[in-house]
Every structure is written in C-alpha cells, then in structure tokens.
Amino acid sequence: MPLDPAELSKDVQHQPITRLGIVGSGTMGAGIAELCAVRGLDVRLMVSRESSLIGAPRRIAESLDRRVAKGKLDNGARDDALARIHVTTDLGELADRHLVVEAAREDGAVKREIFGALDKAVPPETILASTTSSLSIATLARAVSRPERVIGMHFFNPVSTLRLVEIVPALLSDEAICARVEQFATDVLDKTCVRTTDRSGFVVNALLIPYLLAAVRMVEEGVASPEQVDLAMELGCAHPMGPLRLADLIGLDVVAAIAGSLHEEFKQPHYAAPPSLLRLVETGWHGRKSGRGFYVYS
Ligand SMILES: NC(=O)c1ccc[n+]([C@@H]2O[C@H](COP(=O)([O-])OP(=O)(O)OC[C@H]3O[C@@H](n4cnc5c(N)ncnc54)[C@H](O)[C@@H]3O)[C@@H](O)[C@H]2O)c1
Known part of the structure; x- marks a missing residue:
C-alpha cells in the first residue's frame, strides 16, 4: 500500500x-x-x-x-x-x-x-x-x-x-x-x-580517456593494428584488456562523448577524439553493444 x-x-x-x-x-x-x-x-x-x-x-x-x-x-x-x-x-x-x-x-x-x-x-x-x-x-x-x-x-x-x-x-x-x-x-x-571533485572525467576517466585516444591515434597512424596494440598492452603491462578492446566495451559513443566533455573543459589536444573514432560512432559502430567497433562481435 x-x-x-x-x-x-x-x-x-x-x-x-x-x-x-x-x-x-x-x-x-x-x-x-x-x-x-x-x-x-x-x-x-x-x-x-x-x-x-x-x-x-x-x-x-x-x-x-x-x-x-x-x-x-x-x-x-x-x-x-x-x-x-x-x-x-x-x-x-x-x-x-x-x-x-x-x-x-x-x-x-x-x-x-x-x-x-x-x-x-x-x-x-x-x-x-x-x-x-x-x-x-x-x-x-x-x-x-x-x-x-x-x-x-x-x-x-x-x-x-x-x-x-x-x-x-x-x-x-x-x-x-x-x-x-x-x-x-x-x-x-x-x-x-x-x-573526487566535480571536474570533467573525475579521476579515472581523466586518466583513462587520453590513453584510449592515444591508442586510437596509434592505429590511425598505422603504427600497429588494434590486435597488436591490445596484445602489447596486455602482455607488456599485464592489463587484463588492451585499450581498443576496452574502448569497444565502454562503448565508442560513450568514449567520444567523454572525450568531448574533457576537451571542452580543459581545451587540451590530447582530449580531442581522433577522426577515426568519430567516423566509427557516426557509422553506428559503437563497439560491443552494437556488434561492431574496432572488433566484430557475433
Ligand atoms: N559505458 C561505460 O563504461 C560507462 C561507465 C561508467 C559510466 N557511464 C555513464 O553512464 C551513462 C550511461 O552510459 P551507458 O554506457 O549505459 O550508455 P548506453 O548508450 O548503453 O545507454 C544509454 C541509455 O540511455 C537511454 N536514454 C536516452 N535518453 C533517455 C531519456 N530521456 N530517458 C531515459 N533513458 C534515456 C537510452 O535509451 C539508453 O538505453 C553515461 O552518462 C555514461 O557516461 C558509462
């Protein structure tokens, strides 16, 4: 009642x-x-x-x-x-x-x-x-x-x-x-x-997002494939998941939106979403939840 x-x-x-x-x-x-x-x-x-x-x-x-x-x-x-x-x-x-x-x-x-x-x-x-x-x-x-x-x-x-x-x-x-x-x-x-204080990204995303964006830029510049970047960070740094796989898990639209807020707040270039990330989001490839991002999910 x-x-x-x-x-x-x-x-x-x-x-x-x-x-x-x-x-x-x-x-x-x-x-x-x-x-x-x-x-x-x-x-x-x-x-x-x-x-x-x-x-x-x-x-x-x-x-x-x-x-x-x-x-x-x-x-x-x-x-x-x-x-x-x-x-x-x-x-x-x-x-x-x-x-x-x-x-x-x-x-x-x-x-x-x-x-x-x-x-x-x-x-x-x-x-x-x-x-x-x-x-x-x-x-x-x-x-x-x-x-x-x-x-x-x-x-x-x-x-x-x-x-x-x-x-x-x-x-x-x-x-x-x-x-x-x-x-x-x-x-x-x-x-x-x-x-944490009320500033964009709080603690975790203020540190994590620039790292994920740097990995996207690395792929964009042809330094290594998503698989190779992820393998390098998993085996070289004992991360449970590499940055591209993690970005797919978070959701590429979410990553791009967080990057946008961080960039708006701090105006620093390392917070700007790289073009290839924006194109994936605009295409509707939002990562694991949509079945495709840097990787394809069945
Ligand atoms: N994905 C992550 O890893 C993660 C981690 C921590 C926090 N967050 C935050 O959590 C929030 C949600 O992220 P997500 O990953 O679940 O996104 P998502 O895209 O999976 O889900 C967003 C949901 O919001 C709903 N929605 C949109 N407009 C609405 C409205 N007017 N009323 C009610 N629902 C509405 C959509 O239908 C959708 O179901 C965001 O603020 C995000 O930054 C995300």
Whole structure:
C-alpha cells in the first residue's frame, strides 16, 4: 500500500536506502539494476522506449544467466533478483524511491531534462545521483529545486564486477547526503568509494580517456593494428584488456562523448577524439553493444 505523503517524506529522508530508481536501461542502467537487485534491493527501472520494457529485463536475465553458468549465482538468487526489478516508462513510478540514479546517455541536455522531470516526479527528500562519466554535477544540480541532494555516483562497467564507485559532490551538495550514499555503496553494494571533485572525467576517466585516444591515434597512424596494440598492452603491462578492446566495451559513443566533455573543459589536444573514432560512432559502430567497433562481435 502506498505511504501517505508525510510518512513517505520521513521514510525517504531517514530510512536506509532500500528502494532504488534507475533512469536509463543501457549498459550502465541495466548493470546497476542487476547489481542492486542481486543485493536484495527493490528496483524500479525507467526506460525511454516501449521496446525496452521487454528488452531491458531480457538483457539483465541473460547477464544473470551468465553468472549462474559461471557458478557465481544460483538459480534461486537469479529468479529472486529478476523479480525485484520492475521496468516502467513512467517516471512517476519512481515517486517512492529513496535514491534515483540517472544512467541515460552522456548528453548534458538529455540529462538536465531528466533531472528537471525527476524534480517534479519525486519528493524533495529523494536523493538524485548521476552516473555521468564527464559532465558537471553542478549543471545537473542546477536543473532541480534541491541541488543539495544531487551528487555524482560514478559506477564502472561491468557494474557487478568492478569494485569502484567515484562519489562526486558538487559545490552545493550536502555532506550528509554524500556520506549516506557512500555508506550505501560500501555496505550494501559492496563497493569501494573514492571521493573526487566535480571536474570533467573525475579521476579515472581523466586518466583513462587520453590513453584510449592515444591508442586510437596509434592505429590511425598505422603504427600497429588494434590486435597488436591490445596484445602489447596486455602482455607488456599485464592489463587484463588492451585499450581498443576496452574502448569497444565502454562503448565508442560513450568514449567520444567523454572525450568531448574533457576537451571542452580543459581545451587540451590530447582530449580531442581522433577522426577515426568519430567516423566509427557516426557509422553506428559503437563497439560491443552494437556488434561492431574496432572488433566484430557475433
Ligand atoms: N559505458 C561505460 O563504461 C560507462 C561507465 C561508467 C559510466 N557511464 C555513464 O553512464 C551513462 C550511461 O552510459 P551507458 O554506457 O549505459 O550508455 P548506453 O548508450 O548503453 O545507454 C544509454 C541509455 O540511455 C537511454 N536514454 C536516452 N535518453 C533517455 C531519456 N530521456 N530517458 C531515459 N533513458 C534515456 C537510452 O535509451 C539508453 O538505453 C553515461 O552518462 C555514461 O557516461 C558509462
């Protein structure tokens, strides 16, 4: 039964975070939904397209199945996790959430619009987080009437496997909110948090993206093939995955969008996306998720 508004307001403000909303069901939104459902949380996933009402749970189920096949999850836990995820196209269904994580595509205008809509759809006490890789949290906070309750919560892909979450307070963020989200990520999601300031790329992408772009330039200049560059970094530096394969995993559109934000913020040439990366993105070859990027995926 829905709580009355006063009860809901108290609950959202003071009770442990157990009801989670996620906006966007791409690589990250689906990954965060899966993680949270496996950790026992009640998850509502807001999708922008009708087709995702079926597509998103199917992709999450396939991911859970892979974990069952690897012996990391049993069938009961898989079924329970799936049952905890409710998918909707209606932002209004996020109205009773303690925390909403926005995971839509890396586009400032799209994200600001979502934050503006969330501001109207959920109570003022709800915490709003973004998993943006490179956009300013301050601009997202400006889109709502509760900027002190907006923070960056930057997960990594694959969400279930990678332990880090960057916690990004904006200048107006309330420290108690940041501490609450950090404790939630640590205690409930079993993540390790690193605090970073609100600047493009935070810590990881400010270091990682120039490296990925340098690898793309190397291929573009004919120094070595993608396979050879990846092999060199895997065997020479013990990286689990070379830079081109990693760019394909992140999503080439996401890499180009992050590079664009970094370049806009710092104006340094090593952040500029090389032409061959832009052509792949414009062609729709976005990496593993689209079946083709630097590599072809079956
Ligand atoms: N891919 C990564 O490795 C990675 C890692 C960490 C953080 N991020 C960040 O996470 C966010 C999502 O990235 P992704 O890789 O999941 O992208 P993606 O392209 O896989 O998915 C983006 C999703 O956003 C949805 N969307 C677009 N407009 C929307 C709207 N108005 N309302 C609701 N949903 C909408 C799309 O339908 C799509 O499902 C980005 O901010 C990105 O920078 C990505």
